[in-house]
Every structure is written in structure tokens, then in C-alpha cells.
Amino acid sequence: MTxxxxxxxxxxxxxxxxxVLQVQExxxxxxMTPVPLAPGAIEGLINLRGQIVVAINLRxxxxxxxxxxxxxxMNVVVRTDDGAVSLLVDExxxxxxxxxxTLESPPETLRGAVRxxxxxxxxxENRLLHVLDTDRACxxxxxxxxxxxxxxxxxxxxxxxxxx
Amino acid sequence: MxxxxxxxxxxxxxxxxxxxxxxxxxxxxxxxTELLASVFRTIHTIKGSCGFLGFARLEKVTHAGESLxxxxxxxxxxxxxxxTSGLLAMVDAVRHMLAAIQASGKDGEEDxxxxxxxxxxxxxxxxxxxxxxxxxxxxxxxxxxxxxxxxAAKTEAxxxxxxxxxxxxxxPKSRGKPRRRxxxxxxxxxxxxxxxxxxxxxxxxxxxxxxxxxxxxxSRLPDVPVETIRVGVTLLDRLMNLVGELVLARNQLLxxxxxxxxxxxxxxxxxxxxxATELHEEVMKTRMQPIGxxxxxxxxxxxxxxxxxxxxxxxxxxxxxxxxxxxxIEAIKDPLTHLIRNAMDHGIEEPEARRRAGKDPTGTLSLxxxxxxxxxxxxxxxDGAGLxxxxxxxxxxxxxxxxAPQAARMPDRDVFNLxxxxxxxxxxxxTNVSGRGVGMDVVKTNVEKIGGAVDIQSTPGxxxxxxxxxxxxxxxxxxxxxxxxxxxxxxxxxSLSELVRLDSEESGDGEKSGKGIELVxxxxxxxxxxxxxxxxxxxxxxxxxxxTRDSASRSIPLEPNPADLNSINLSAVNVNIxxxxxxxxxxxxxxxxxxxxxxxxxxxxxxxxxxxxxxxGATIRGDGRVALILDVPGLAQRAQVIAEAHAPxxxxxxxxxxxxxxLAETVCDERALLLAENGSEGRVAxxxxxxxxxxxxxxxxxxxxGSQEVIQYxxxxxxxxRLSEIIPATRDAEMLSNTGSIQVVVYAEGxxxxxxxxxxxxxxxEERATVESLNLRAGVVGSFVTQGHVTDLLDVPAxxxxxxxxxxxGPEPETERI
Numbered sequence: 001m002t003x004x005x006x007x008x009x010x011x012x013x014x015x016x017x018x019x020v021l022q023v024q025e026x027x028x029x030x031x032m033t034p035v036p037l038a039p040g041a042i043e044g045l046i047n048l049r050g051q052i053v054v055a056i057n058l059r060x061x062x063x064x065x066x067x068x069x070x071x072x073x074m075n076v077v078v079r080t081d082d083g084a085v086s087l088l089v090d091e092x093x094x095x096x097x098x099x100x101x102t103l104e105s106p107p108e109t110l111r112g113a114v115r116x117x118x119x120x121x122x123x124x125e126n127r128l129l130h131v132l133d134t135d136r137a138c139x140x141x142x143x144x145x146x147x148x149x150x151x152x153x154x155x156x157x158x159x160x161x162x163x164x
Numbered sequence: 165m166x167x168x169x170x171x172x173x174x175x176x177x178x179x180x181x182x183x184x185x186x187x188x189x190x191x192x193x194x195x196x197t198e199l200l201a202s203v204f205r206t207i208h209t210i211k212g213s214c215g216f217l218g219f220a221r222l223e224k225v226t227h228a229g230e231s232l233x234x235x236x237x238x239x240x241x242x243x244x245x246x247x248t249s250g251l252l253a254m255v256d257a258v259r260h261m262l263a264a265i266q267a268s269g270k271d272g273e274e275d276x277x278x279x280x281x282x283x284x285x286x287x288x289x290x291x292x293x294x295x296x297x298x299x300x301x302x303x304x305x306x307x308x309x310x311x312x313x314x315x316a317a318k319t320e321a322x323x324x325x326x327x328x329x330x331x332x333x334x335x336p337k338s339r340g341k342p343r344r345r346x347x348x349x350x351x352x353x354x355x356x357x358x359x360x361x362x363x364x365x366x367x368x369x370x371x372x373x374x375x376x377x378x379x380x381x382x383s384r385l386p387d388v389p390v391e392t393i394r395v396g397v398t399l400l401d402r403l404m405n406l407v408g409e410l411v412l413a414r415n416q417l418l419x420x421x422x423x424x425x426x427x428x429x430x431x432x433x434x435x436x437x438x439x440a441t442e443l444h445e446e447v448m449k450t451r452m453q454p455i456g457x458x459x460x461x462x463x464x465x466x467x468x469x470x471x472x473x474x475x476x477x478x479x480x481x482x483x484x485x486x487x488x489x490x491x492x493i494e495a496i497k498d499p500l501t502h503l504i505r506n507a508m509d510h511g512i513e514e515p516e517a518r519r520r521a522g523k524d525p526t527g528t529l530s531l532x533x534x535x536x537x538x539x540x541x542x543x544x545x546x547d548g549a550g551l552x553x554x555x556x557x558x559x560x561x562x563x564x565x566x567x568a569p570q571a572a573r574m575p576d577r578d579v580f581n582l583x584x585x586x587x588x589x590x591x592x593x594x595t596n597v598s599g600r601g602v603g604m605d606v607v608k609t610n611v612e613k614i615g616g617a618v619d620i621q622s623t624p625g626x627x628x629x630x631x632x633x634x635x636x637x638x639x640x641x642x643x644x645x646x647x648x649x650x651x652x653x654x655x656x657x658x659s660l661s662e663l664v665r666l667d668s669e670e671s672g673d674g675e676k677s678g679k680g681i682e683l684v685x686x687x688x689x690x691x692x693x694x695x696x697x698x699x700x701x702x703x704x705x706x707x708x709x710x711x712t713r714d715s716a717s718r719s720i721p722l723e724p725n726p727a728d729l730n731s732i733n734l735s736a737v738n739v740n741i742x743x744x745x746x747x748x749x750x751x752x753x754x755x756x757x758x759x760x761x762x763x764x765x766x767x768x769x770x771x772x773x774x775x776x777x778x779x780x781g782a783t784i785r786g787d788g789r790v791a792l793i794l795d796v797p798g799l800a801q802r803a804q805v806i807a808e809a810h811a812p813x814x815x816x817x818x819x820x821x822x823x824x825x826x827l828a829e830t831v832c833d834e835r836a837l838l839l840a841e842n843g844s845e846g847r848v849a850x851x852x853x854x855x856x857x858x859x860x861x862x863x864x865x866x867x868x869x870g871s872q873e874v875i876q877y878x879x880x881x882x883x884x885x886r887l888s889e890i891i892p893a894t895r896d897a898e899m900l901s902n903t904g905s906i907q908v909v910v911y912a913e914g915x916x917x918x919x920x921x922x923x924x925x926x927x928x929x930e931e932r933a934t935v936e937s938l939n940l941r942a943g944v945v946g947s948f949v950t951q952g953h954v955t956d957l958l959d960v961p962a963x964x965x966x967x968x969x970x971x972x973x974g975p976e977p978e979t980e981r982i
């Protein structure tokens with residue numbers, strides 16, 4: 001039975017995970033340079049030891065509500081084909097190991113952009129772990145900013161599915 | 165692979181490149197002893213080395229070439245184009261074998277028997293009544309043949325002395341054998357070879373007799389100690405990166421030393437500053453290469469092309485030692501080759517046609533490179549037929565790139581630039597050289613990719629000049645740091661002309677003194693030495709309004725509407741204008757503050773931000789924060805400062821015919837226009853060619869997808885854009901209360917459709933009016949008068965892009981997922 005390690009984090013109360021091997025590092029909030037005219041999900045650019053890394057606001061990317069005022073996000077820096085990308089999340093969880101057998105593909109009722117960014121759901125003992133497709137989450141073209149609201153709706157359907 | 169074989173490959177590769185060049189040069193001046201000696205030496209070196217390393221096939225080929233060359237050198241033969249072709253073919257064969265050695269460690273399977281036979285035949289031909297050398301050839305051929313044996317012996321001896329490792333182990337004996345095997349059917353040949361072998365032996369036996377140093381001053385023996393070493397390119401690249409980091413660290417240090425009032429520390433950091441600057445310059449130099457390195461291939465290219473097109477072409481090169489960064493050299497190699505092929509195929513006429521036109525039957529193709537203003541200019545000039553403006557017009561019409569009235573009005577200069585559009589070719593027939601209509605657009609894209617520009621000028625009957633402007637280097641550039649809306653931005657100094665600062669009183673009463681910011685129909689301008697300079701507000705262009713409003717100190721009005729006419733002059737405090745140059749057009753960029761100039765290390769933007777046209781990259785500043793680098797041409801285009809026809813596809817590469825048509829529109833002023841009302845006073849006109857349909861919907865059908873208004877339309881969801889939100893206008897009560905229906909102008913680009921909501925569609929007119937580019941707002945081309953109203957002419961795609969960035973760009977909508 002194969003198992004996989006996930007680096008977990010929270011977004012608006014949902015538990016997400018990305019495979020540990022894709023994560024380069026997790027760092028605290030960094031000062032950021034906003035990019036005018038950029039797609040909405042892009043929060044800005046950060047200086048990661050001399051490397052310029054784009055920071056993606058995952059809440060906005062997934063169509064979740066805005067972060068509460070005053071709360072600083074954490075950076076989960078993941079490796080993608082085009083170099084490192086920082087995902088802004090609310091809070092970092094543990095690294096957990098899950099059996100691959102507990103993975104289920106997202107329900108058919110899940111629609112739109114979120115379905116496209118979630119690889120599947122691991123059934124943990126007391127909650128669900130959403131496995132993020134980092135490549136797709138980082139694939140922001142300006143066109144998808146318009147589609148983001150559609151993600152909003154569909155995430156509600158995850159919520160319903162998760163029994164929340 | 166052995167180190168020694170590797171060295172051999174590298175050395176031989178360089179030698180071959182030189183050989184190509186020298187052979188072609190030799191063809192034009194066959195009497196040059198020096199050139200001939202050099203060619204001979206190169207071949208001999210390769211032959212010697214490969215004999216030593218045991219590449220028998222390679223040795224055979226080079227030997228055949230060498231024998232031919234030795235007869236040339238001894239004046240028993242005169243070089244003609246047949247011999248040159250044979251020798252060039254040999255160079256190609258050698259190159260091919262070297263590639264095989266590189267790949268497999270062996271010199272390939274092919275024996276090149278026909279080539280060797282050809283070379284042998286050329287060698288054995290009696291000296292022809294030289295077609296290539298007029299005049300002095302007779303004298304040359306009368307050189308006593310008695311001297312031959314002696315001189316051959318001399319050279320053999322000389323090389324034996326010069327390169328003992330290559331020739332002595334192989335020795336005269338071992339060389340003789342393969343030669344004899346090589347051409348068995350030709351008894352004469354064998355005899356000759358044997359005789360030759362004897363000479364060799366004799367020469368080798370009496371090396372002391374050889375007066376080599378006198379006759380061959382450029383002997384291979386190094387007179388001076390070796391001063392160069394080979395360094396891997398990756399190492400240089402790494403060095404460059406490290407220096408980049410060092411420059412950043414230096415900047416941080418300087419900033420720190422400014423804060424700390426420690427004299428000792430300041431002195432050290434100053435010194436460090438100087439050293440870092442110098443180190444940077446030196447490292448840059450290691451990566452600099454003379455452009456001649458890539459030009460060296462061109463004489464051969466030109467010669468081969470000239471033969472295959474039956475043209476006579478002379479290649480002139482000036483400024484070969486102009487230096488450029490390695491990465492740039494690599495990047496322009498292909499575009500330049502293409503331009504040369506083009507000039508040869510389309511530009512220069514056949515000798516007969518040239519004679520008829522009263523020109524020298526031999527065409528001239530000249531390459532010129534020079535530095536100018538921190539940039540390198542490369543000009544490719546031919547004295548051929550020039551571009552035929554009418555034919556380009558006709559082709560553009562056939563392909564639907566422009567319309568007939570546009571074609572008639574387009575100035576030639578713009579017409580010439582049409583050839584940079586994808587799929588454009590005026591060649592009568594497709595040849596294997598060019599004419600397929602791919603190429604010029606690739607040239608343009610490749611040059612623009614490295615921050616360069618291409619321009620074309622042509623005079624019918626006189627020739628064509630293509631000018632390529634490219635930056636010296638890409639990695640570290642001097643830049644001006646400015647702030648806007650609390651953020652810092654870097655402006656590359658290449659595009660900077662000057663800085664203008666208006667003090668509060670000066671800008672305050674602009675109307676009176678004529679010195680401050682004035683408005684031409686809502687478009688801010690400044691009188692710079694008597695000329696009107698269009699102004700662009702950076703905060704407005706970058707849609708940073710919210711931020712700027714927050715900072716109380718900044719009160720430059722963000723909406724220079726006629727309504728704001730007064731506020732702009734009254735409330736402006738000190739205004740900083742950065743005068744920039746983009747595509748030959750000047751404009752002033754208004755920023756909050758000007759900080760300093762700084763060397764910045766350019767880092768590319770990540771893929772997610774590639775679509776944002778206003779920035780060309782990012783850099784890390786002294787304080788460790790990231791600053792964006794403004795893309796001046798992109799910004800200018802965004803702000804409509806430059807007519808788009810002059811800068812097509814700078815940041816919006818993929819807008820094909822639809823877009824090109826729209827581009828062409830802007831330079832022409834007669835067309836069908838859709839008139840619509842915007843607010844109670846505003847009138848706008850939309851070129852009918854950009855209108856897909858007109859629709860009317862009840863307002864209840866408008867739905868929202870997040871912040872975006874959308875509507876279901878023909879089984880699609882199309883986003884809606886309200887014109888009134890882009891171009892604010894006052895509206896009276898009647899309009900506000902009008903809830904009967906909304907009028908939508910549907911615009912389609914590829915698979916994407918956008919609806920533009922206007923207040924009322926008025927009319928469609930055929931208008932021939934002078935459009936004045938007054939209102940420099942994104943999406944507004946200019947204003948003109950029709951039906952007694954001042955009307956803004958809209959560029960719908962630009963308008964939509966400005967209003968909702970990204971609505972029209974990015975990947976095609978993926979409907980199957982939904």
C-alpha cells in the first residue's frame with residue numbers, strides 16, 4: 001500500500017494539501033510588491049533570497065472570501081515548471097501521511113474552476129483533505145480572473161459535499 | 165571522450181569557420197599568397213592532428229584537399245570557382261566528420277570517394293587559362309615550375325618542425341600508403357604521389373635547410389607566450405549571475421552606509437562600490453563578442469546563395485569588431501541570416517536586369533554595425549530593386565490585411581512595415597531560399613524578444629535598408645527609479661530623454677504663463693521648448709487610483725475630463741515629468757517622485773505576469789524589495805501615445821488579421837462608423853469593422869459572474885463592459901430612468917466575445933474626417949466632428965483591454981470543462 005506525504009494548510013477553514021515533494025519551503029509573511037494591472041489572484045512579487053517569486057492569493061484563486069483584516073498570510077513556496085511560486089495561505093498545518101487508497105476524485109457536482117484545481121479529496125478520520133493541483137493553481141492567465149466568480153459558486157458545492 | 169580529441173574538435177571547428185571565410189576571400193583575390201598560405205596551414209593542421217589521432221577517413225579527405233592546395237600555392241594551378249566549390253565541399257565534409265566524431269568518437273562511415281576523386285581531378289588538371297584572374301595571372305603562371313619541388317619540401321619541412329607531435333609519429337611512410345590506396349585506377353596519380361612522398365622524405369630529412377621562418381612569418385610556433393585560455397560559457401554565465409547578485413548586495417550596502425554615520429564604514433563601502441562596478445564591467449567584457457563572429461559565416465552564405473540564384477553579389481562588412489553580449493549575439497544570428505537571404509533573393513536583381521537598369525551587374529550587400537546611444541545598430545543594405553510599395557499593398561489587400569481605401573492612403577513607410585506581418589510574402593514564386601512568407605515576422609519577433617526593434621527603408625530601384633537596433637546587454641542596465649502611488653518603479657535609461665520638474669506656482673497658473681500643464685480637449689500636454697508634449701499619468705495608466713487618492717500629498721487630478729479642467733491646474737503641486745522616448749515619439753510620464761539612478765539587475769517576469777504589457781521585468785532594490793521595471797514602449801502603446809501602426813504586436817502578439825485590420829484603421833480616416841451616445845453630451849464612434857453585431861436586451865437579462873456583468877448570448881456567456889464606466893460622462897435623469905432596454909455593441913475577437921453597453925446607438929455614417937489625437941486615453945484614438953458633434957473615435961479592443969485587463973487575452977475559453 002503506497003502512501004504519500006502532504007504539507008497541509010488552511011484556507012477559510014478548509015484543509016488543503018500539496019505533496020511534500022513539491023514544496024520548496026514555508027516562510028512567514030514577506031513584504032510584497034503589488035503588480036498593477038495583474039490578474040486579480042496575483043498578490044504581488046516577493047524577494048526570496050535574490051529570486052523574484054510571484055505570490056498567488058489562493059483564497060482569491062479558489063474564489064473564497066477575502067482574508068480577515070489584519071491577518072497576515074503564510075507563504076507556501078512550491079516548485080513549478082516555471083520556477084518557484086508562492087501560495088498565500090491562512091495557516092500552516094502538519095505534514096501528514098495518507099494512504100493513496102483514501103483518495104477520491106472530486107464529486108461530479110463540483111463545477112467550474114475549482115474542480116479544475118482540485119485533484120481529489122482524501123478522506124481523513126475527522127475531515128477531508130483537498131489535494132491542490134499546484135500546477136493548475138499557478139496557471140493564471142488573465143482570462144481566468146473572469147472565471148473566478150464561477151469558482152466561488154462551485155466551492156459552495158464543495159462545502160455542501162463536505163457537510164459543512 | 166579524450167581530452168585531446170575534444171581539444172582537437174574545438175580547434176578544428178574554429179579553423180573550419182575561418183577556412184570558409186578565407187576561401188571565399190581567396191576567390192576574390194586569388195593572388196594573395198598570405199591567404200593561400202593560411203588556408204593551406206589550416207588544412208594541414210587538421211590533417212596532421214587527425215593522422216595523429218587515428219581518424220583515417222578524415223585524413224584522406226583533408227589530404228586530398230591539401231594536395232590540391234599545395235598545387236595552388238605553388239602556382240601550378242590558379243583558383244577558380246570550381247576549385248573553390250571543391251574546397252568548400254571538402255570543408256563541409258570535414259565538418260560533417262567532426263560532428264560524427266563528436267557524436268560517436270569515430271569519423272563516420274562515409275568515405276567521400278567522389279569528393280576525393282573530384283579534388284584529385286582538380287589537382288591534376290593542367291593550369292587553365294585562368295578565367296578568375298585577369299591581368300597579372302599570366303605572370304604568375306610563368307613562375308618556374310622548377311621551384312615547385314623545393315618549395316613543397318620546404319613547407320613539409322616547416323610543418324614538420326612546427327608541429328612535431330602531429331606529423332612525426334605518422335611520418336612520411338605511413339602517409340604514403342593510404343594515398344596510394346586511394347586512387348588506384350589512376351596510374352599517373354600514383355606516380356605523382358610517390359614522387360611527392362620522396363620530396364616529403366627529403367624535406368623531413370633536411371629540416372635545417374628549410375628557411376621556414378622567413379617565408380612563413382605566421383608560423384604555427386607561438387612567438388609570444390600563450391595569453392588566452394579557454395573557459396566554458398556556463399562558467400561565464402555563472403560569473404555574470406554572481407556579479408548580478410554582488411551588484412544587488414552592493415546597492416544594499418550603500419543604502420545601509422547612508423544610514424550609519426560611520427566614516428570608516430562609509431569609506432569601505434565606497435571602495436567596495438568602485439570595485440563592484442569595475443568587476444561588473446570586466447565580467448561583462450568577458451561575455452562580449454565581436455559581431456564579426458557571427459558575420460564570419462556570411463561570406464560563405466552569400467557566395468552559395470549567389471551561385472544558386474545566379475546572381476553576382478559582393479558582400480561588404482563594416483564594424484565587425486562591434487561588441488555585443490554573448491546572449492544577444494546568439495539571439496540575432498538567425499534573424500540576421502534571414503535578412504541576408506531575403507536581401508539576396510528578393511532584393512538584388514539578376515545581373516541582366518541590373519545591367520538594363522544601368523547598374524553594376526554585381527550587386528552589393530553591405531552589413532554595418534555600430535554603437536549608438538547604448539545600443540547597437542546593425543544595418544543590412546542592398547542596392548537591389550527595393551520594395552515595391554504597390555505590390556505590397558496589393559498583396560496586403562489580397563490577404564485582407566488592409567482595405568482598399570486604407571491601402572491608397574497608407575504612406576510607403578507604413579506599407580513597408582506590413583512585410584513584418586505573419587504570412588506576408590511578395591515573392592512571385594516560392595524558392596528554397598525564401599518566399600514562403602514565414603520569416604520577416606519571425607525576424608521581428610526575435611529581435612523584439614531581446615528588446616530590439618526592426619525598421620525598414622527602401623527606395624524603389626535603389627535598394628533596401630533594414631535597420632536592427634538591439635541593446636548591448638540584457639542583464640544589468642542603468643535605470644531611473646521613480647515612485648508612484650507608494651511603489652517604486654524602474655525606468656531603463658535607454659528610453660529616457662530628460663527630466664522636467666514643474667514647481668507648484670509654475671504648474672499652478674499654467675493657463676496664464678503658458679508653462680504648466682495644459683489640456684487639449686481633456687488630454688494633458690506640456691509645452692516643452694515650444695512643442696506640445698503629451699503627458700501620461702503613471703498612476704492612471706497603472707490603475708492605481710485608489711492608492712494615490714489615499715496619499716494626501718498627491719492631488720493631481722486623475723480624471724482630466726473637461727469637467728476637471730480647472731482642478732488640474734489649481735491643485736497641482738510639484739509635478740515631475742519624465743520625458744521618455746518610445747518608437748521615435750516623445751511623451752512625458754508624470755510620476756510622484758524621482759529618486760535616483762541605479763544599476764539594476766533585470767530579472768524576467770514570471771509567466772503569470774507575461775500578459776501585463778506595462779512591465780518588462782522586475783529587479784531587487786537596495787532595500788531588498790522588488791521593484792517593477794516599466795516597459796516604455798508598452799506603456800506608450802497602452803496610453804495610445806504612439807500610433808499603433810508603428811508599434812504593432814509589441815505586447816499583443818496574437819491578434820492576427822482582426823487586429824492588423826484595426827491597426828491599419830488608425831492610420832486611415834475614411835470608414836464606416838457606428839455612432840453612439842455616451843451620457844447626455846458625449847458622442848463616440850466605433851469603426852464598423854470592429855462591430856460584430858448590435859443587440860438590444862432587457863436589463864433583467866444581465867447577470868453577474870462575480871464582479872463581472874455577463875449575459876447569455878447565443879449559447880455563450882459573454883462579459884459586458886459599460887462604456888459609461890470607462891469614459892465617465894454625466895447623464896440626465898431621463899437616461900438614468902430609462903430602464904426599457906440596454907443597447908449592446910458586440911465585439912468578437914477569435915472565440916472571445918465582449919459586449920459593450922452604450923447609452924444609445926445613434927447612427928451609422930460614412931465619414932471622412934480628420935481625426936485629431938487629442939484625447940490620449942486608452943482605447944480612444946482621437947476626436948473628430950461629425951453631425952455637428954465632437955465625437956471620440958474608439959478602438960474597441962484597446963478599450964476593452966484597458967477596462968478589464970485580460971478579458972480578451974490568455975488562453976481560449978475552455979468550454980468543455982463546464
